[in-house]
Amino acid sequence: MADEFIKGLGIFTGAGLGWLVLAGWYRTPGFESTRQLVSPVSPNPANADLFNLLAIGLMDALFWFALLGPLAFWVLLPALRQARKAMDSA
Template sequence: MADEFMKGLALFSLGALGWITFGAWYRTPSYYEVVQLVNAPEGVETVYGEIGVLTGDVLYWLMILGPLTFWVLIPISRQLRSNIGGDATN
């Protein structure tokens, strides 16, 4: 159980750090505005800029779906499998 927790925590940390980094580069026009990190990207006219925006979006979903998988979906599937009787050992 501890290894699933650490895997989920690592994916959450990696995704959050990447999302904040790419969001600060591409989605924050000014540090004095209230809305940051969730603005639409402005001034992205190069392929590298589009890759950066896409990477930020992928890291956001990694931050959400990674822990959800390791903290919720895998334990539920193991519990269901043991309740059905398909797995004799835990």
Template sequence: MADEFMKGFALFIVCGMLWMVLAGWYNTAGFESTQLIAETTGAGTIYDQIAYVLRDGLLVATILGPVVFWLLIPLSRALGGDVEN
């Protein structure tokens, strides 16, 4: 169980930190304005477009990674153990 916890925790920390970096670059207009969740301005270059997709994927991985490793995998193992007994 400790390895599932650490995998979920690593996904949460790494993907969350990378999401915050990309959101800070592309979604923060100023220090006094809305930060990290403001609207993205402009279409940008191809590298900006790749970063937008990566940013959205990192947010999904930040949320779903711990849910899978902390809830779904232990729940499936617990239910699978009950069926075998």
């Protein structure tokens, strides 16, 4: 159980840090703004170059990985193991 917890925590912190860095670059219009990290993406994806498009895509992927990765290790895998134990004992 401890290894699943640390795997989920590692995914959460690593992907969360990556998302925070990219969101700080692409979703913060200025440091004096009160809408940091929640503003729309600053270079418009319709006319952004390849590296900006890759970073914006990676930012979205890291966000969902930070949410769904720990969920898999903290909820789904233990639930599947408990269900397998219940089915084997029945």
